[in-house]
Amino acid sequence: MNLTLKIWRQKDSKAKGQMVDYKVTEISEHMSFLEMMDVLNEQLVNSGEEPVAFDHDCREGICGMCSMYINGEAHGPDRGITTCQLHMRMFNDGDTITIEPFRAAAFPVIKDLVVDRMAFERIQQAGGYISVNTSGNTQDANNIPISKHAADEAMDAATCIGCGACVASCKNSSAMLFVGAKVSQYALLPQGQVEAADRVQNMVAQMDLEGFGNCTNTGACEVECPKGISLENIARMNREYLSASLKG
Amino acid sequence: MSGILNSSIGRKFAMALSAFFLMIFVLQHFVINLFSVLSPDTFNEISHFMGTFWVIQYVIQPILIIGVIFHFVMGFVLEIKNNKANGVKYAKNNGAANSTWMSRNMIWSGGFILVFLVIHFIDFWIPEINTKYIVGDMSGMHNGEFRYFHELQEKFVPIWRVALYCVGFVFLALHLLHGFDSAFQSVGANNKYTKGLKGFGKAYAIIIPLGFIFIALFHHFNH
Known part of the structure; x- marks a missing residue:
């Protein structure tokens, strides 16, 4: 599937962030959301751009590190899962997906989608x-x-x-x-x-x-x-x- | 015990206690008003008793006013603190996916109820205080009969006031649909009775405001 991603980019904790649009193509519905983000980052690195920073560790739904706010919901539209267990089959070809960091004054953004x-x-x-x-x-x-x-x-x-x-x-x-x-x-x-x-x-x-x-x-x-x-x-x-x- | 109101849980507890008090007040207000439909004479007698018995006038009434003011002030204080805790707003937030409109908009439904209460005070409470404590007429009589029922009917003649009251009660219903359960959760009551309590809360939140609307419409069409 081909997708448009609207992602919060913020250079560091002091910088003013903004939403930036990216296109990703040939995303398999069997991929996890983080694998889709890996594809995007590979694409960004290959084109000489700064990859999107995001938290992840076990990718098995138990470490609690991944922390994305996807299409207006923490960990995305599925229930009882963390972002690493969200699969691309929850989305449709041509979708625009909004990806933001967890927002709270007590969770300041460190960089892009990574919060403290x-x-x-x-x-x-x-x-x-x-x-x-x-x-x-x-x-x-x-x-x-x-x-x-x-x-x-x-x-x-x-x-x-x-x-x-x-x-x-x-x-x-x-x-x-x-x-x-x-x-x-x-x-x-x-x-x-x-x-x-x-x-x-x-x-x-x-x-x-x-x-x-x-x-x-x-x-x-x-x-x-x-x-x-x-x-x-x-x-x-x-x-x-x-x-x-x-x-x- | 000292400093409990400085904590987030203490503030919620105080908010819930004032909510319980106000919900009991609304219920007794509704029962008394219902007598204006069922038996005007009984309504007159209860109104006179409520308006002249010193315990109600000088003890319960001030507590009620303090309770109302506390509930509103604390509501706004919590809203300001919560907005401060939010930080940057989300570009896209799907609140409807995980919570009810009523629960997310208590400050708005509460704000409209405050506007309604100001109008209600101007309509009924201030003239009553003026008659009793400024003019000094504690008899409750006008032209040889009790004035309460007649005054109530007169107020609901203009359709604009009836419409305004109906809107006010709709906001009361919206506020109670979340507020009733929320008050119990805030005092730590979440147990095997919660499901039944939620059902009772929904019934309370719909029946009482609907009843008030019925009373306003009844007097408008039966004047």
């Missing part, structure tokens, strides 16, 4: 962990009884890969689905409950400090999340936070 998502790392550092003595006295995890229901819910929350599609899709650039998932995965398990109050307060404080917006419950994050993280996690975070705040 270190804000998520800093939120994790603020409390997204449990304190465990690993000096050889660690007890077997199976010694701690955990209900199947809690284990399943914690696992569902833990599948968040921190790609940032929730922030990119949110009209308020809110990070609450990400933070909600991270708070939940620990709050649901006995090992995480010891530090639950400090964790949620510190992570929410860091989230606010990073400049993410306020959640208005539109649910766009849940729809666009490649791992199907539920809004229940935001509600759980709200409960955890309010409970921790009331206790002081």
Whole structure:
């Protein structure tokens, strides 16, 4: 198929970016979206132009690096996938595809389609962990009884890969689905409950400090999340936070 | 507890609490107004009680006004903060693919409700305050009978006002279609009852505004 691509080009974090049109031809419908981008970049390199910078790593849908806003949606028009798993069969010959970086004040553009998502790392550092003595006295995890229901819910929350599609899709650039998932995965398990109050307060404080917006419950994050993280996690975070705040 | 309102979750919680309060107020307002259709005498008696009982006048009414102001001010504060968090706008954004129009436009539906409320205050609340507290007439009477039902009917004679009220209630419905569920989510209530609650919320968001529209039209055509 032959396509017209409208791609955000931005030389560096300080430069003013703009949308630039490119043509790509003979794209197979079996290609992944990133392979199509590889074709474009090969074409640009061969013609002496600067290739389009974009994030990618595993190309298996688990690393959360690829981060494109395609035709107005994070990771494109398909559901439950990251950009690397989006296939060209989702598009038609002759289509014009708009490709932009994830937008949020807390995700500044580094170059072209690459954004700085270190804000998520800093939120994790603020409390997204449990304190465990690993000096050889660690007890077997199976010694701690955990209900199947809690284990399943914690696992569902833990599948968040921190790609940032929730922030990119949110009209308020809110990070609450990400933070909600991270708070939940620990709050649901006995090992995480010891530090639950400090964790949620510190992570929410860091989230606010990073400049993410306020959640208005539109649910766009849940729809666009490649791992199907539920809004229940935001509600759980709200409960955890309010409970921790009331206790002081 | 200190500083909770400085956090994003705290602000949403406060917004939800004021929303619950306003939704209860709207429901009782609707029930009272419905009596203007079912029984004008009962409507007069309730209106007189509401307008003269000191607990309602000097305790609940100020709380209501503060609640309304808080909800609007916090709504605009959140909108400004969220716009700041957005950064550069997308060249192409397909919001309809993942969210409802109502959820994305709460600030607009809320803004129109604010305009409607100003008109509603000018129509009913300010004349009532003038009669009771400026003129000093607490009797609620006019020409030997209660004035409330008669005043209500008079207001809905001009078709432009009826049309304006109908538009106002349509925006109230749009606001509630998202706001009802959203308030519960903000206070952390997302559980096995959520599906049923969403159904109840949709019914509330449609039936109450439709009821208000019916009352306005009823008085216009039955004057």
